[in-house]
Amino acid sequence: MKDVMAVILAGGKGSRLEPLTRDRAKPAVPFGGGYRIADFALSNCLNSGIRKILLLTQYKAISLDRHINTGWRQFFCRELGEFIDIVPPQQRIDEHWYQGTADAVYQNIYTIEKEKPNSVLILAGDHIYKMNYGAMVDYHEKMKADLTVAALQVDPEEAKSFGVMQVNEQNRIVGFEEKPDAPKSIPGDPNQCLASMGVYVFSARFLFEQLLRDANQPDSQRDFGKNIIPSVIDSHRVFAFPFQDENRKSQAYWRDVGTIDAYYDANMDLISVDPMLNMYDQQWPIRTFQENCPPPKFVFGGDDEEGRVGMATDSIVCPGSIISGGRVERSIVGLHCRINSFANVSDSILFDSVTVGRHAQVRRAIIDKGVSIPSGTRIGFDLEADRKRGLTVTESGIVVIGKGDVISKVHDEANAEGTVPAPHLNQKTQRQNR
CATH class of the missing domain: 2.160.10.10 (Hexapeptide repeat proteins)
Incomplete structure (x- = not known):
């Protein structure tokens, strides 16, 4: 994983989580007592052997910034080429804040290019799940893909909130719709759709080319799901990677805790007798800042x-x-x-x-x-x-x-x-x- 750089998008307002996001970014919202939401994407990177990380922030970032500085820098050695850098909008390319997910990466294209990665892993910093990104990178290289999208099976009603994919027998993406009103189901299974998890692996050179092309499209919304992915599925090798859960439970666990009710339910699941999310698994630990304080x-x-x-x-x-x-x-x-x-x-x-x-x-x-x-x-x-x-x-x-x-x-x-x-x-x- 030395040739992989992770870019974590952590700049969203999280307005649906207010008042919890009134003074902090959504990835900085506490979860499960001693954790922050961002700890899951960061732990997945660390457990996957990815040690070059850019964390792109924008709104109300001071709490997340402090959390990273106190709890995460100890895991990375700059002298060995490892780092986790917090990057607010630099306005190096223009005077705008990040206009969308693709624009956030585009505005940091020089920082990414400087590290000369072969592949760039792009993640959302506000989801709860366990995943080995290394397996996805290996799949990306095996398929000689330009872009690989992590895929999760969801029911049609839930799929309306996601990017929905259609794939052929080789898992090559042949159709993609962002948040469709009538999502297309998986062939032969009308009760399931193939949804994008917002986890992407790009070949670095291909990513740079597409970001530059999109930046010159005046009508683009600068978004991976709305613009980048639909524009390349017909002309390039774009594949879906079925989500491989490291949670080791009977059902795959992935949660978007973007609303108060969803956030509450995900937390309350942790106190059940057999919670769906295993926080006590030492084989795939979720790390965080551990304050020095006495026992309860x-x-x-x-x-x-x-x-x-x-x-x-x-x-x-x-x-x-x-x-x-x-x-x-x-x-x-x-x-x-x-x-x-x-x-x-x-x-x-x-x-x-x-x-x-x-x-x-x-x-x-x-x-x-x-x-x-x-x-x-x-x-x-x-x-x-x-x-x-x-x-x-x-x-x-x-x-x-x-x-x-x-x-x-x-x-x-x-x-x-x-x-x-x-x-x-x-x-x-x-x-x-x-």
Whole structure:
């Protein structure tokens, strides 16, 4: 893999994940307690032996930048030709920000060309999956392909959100439509379509030629799926590579966590008895920045007060957190959280440094970093009241509290029992960068 360079596209706004992306890029959003979404593409590269990586950023990149600098640079030795470089828009070619996926790579064409790779692996930095890119590069070289596209089988309804391919008996791509209203199914199987995963292997010289050609097309959207791939399938050797999952489960695992509901479901799957995504597999580890902090602690404190337990069941509790007389059920608790006495957290995701006050109740919620839930507060029980407080509530009823939001206790009609003060949402003018 010494002749392969990976280019990871990590500059998207992630607007469908707001407020989680209000202060950070989508690839920097925490996942599974101690990880970031970008860790999956990066770990796949490292496990595949790819050690030349460009990470292209654009919006709200400081959190991702800090994560890479603290947790990932240790794996690469510049003296051996290894690197992971964070590249914001350079405006070296023109004065525009990245106009699309192809334009992002085009604007960094000089940096890529300088390394003289034989092949360029292009990845999205916001998907959850395990994949050996080395096998795909080998397939690309074996087929003498100009371009190889990783392919995943999905149902027709889901395929409307993807680029959909048609292939012949040799897996050569003979048709490609980006997000079609009526996706074409696999021949002989009307319930499955062949979708692009947004993972591409280009022969380097061919990539440069196509990027230069596309840049001179005034009506192009500068996108791989919309412009580059459809324009070359008839004239060049373009193949599909069937997704080979390194997750070692009965079904292939690949998730686009682009919405709050999809993100919530993917996290909640991790706490099931036999989760579809195996995070404990040492043969294909997912790496991240590991902060030096003490183990999690569970405090019961005696039986002097009924209901004070200090326990977590069917949950992930990260280091540095203290369950101090509270109860956690079917939840993910990040670093340095504190669940105080008589509090109950269920079916929820807590990012780092969240504090849940005494007697507070949290249900089906995502609480971002540093948020403090006051004593007696109830979140996720009266969704209309949560909306009136300014909280984000999804169609499936997930309540989201963003980073930097302050919930202060006030008396209002949202308190159904009339005895527990209900929260009111305010915005901090100063937010943490991470």
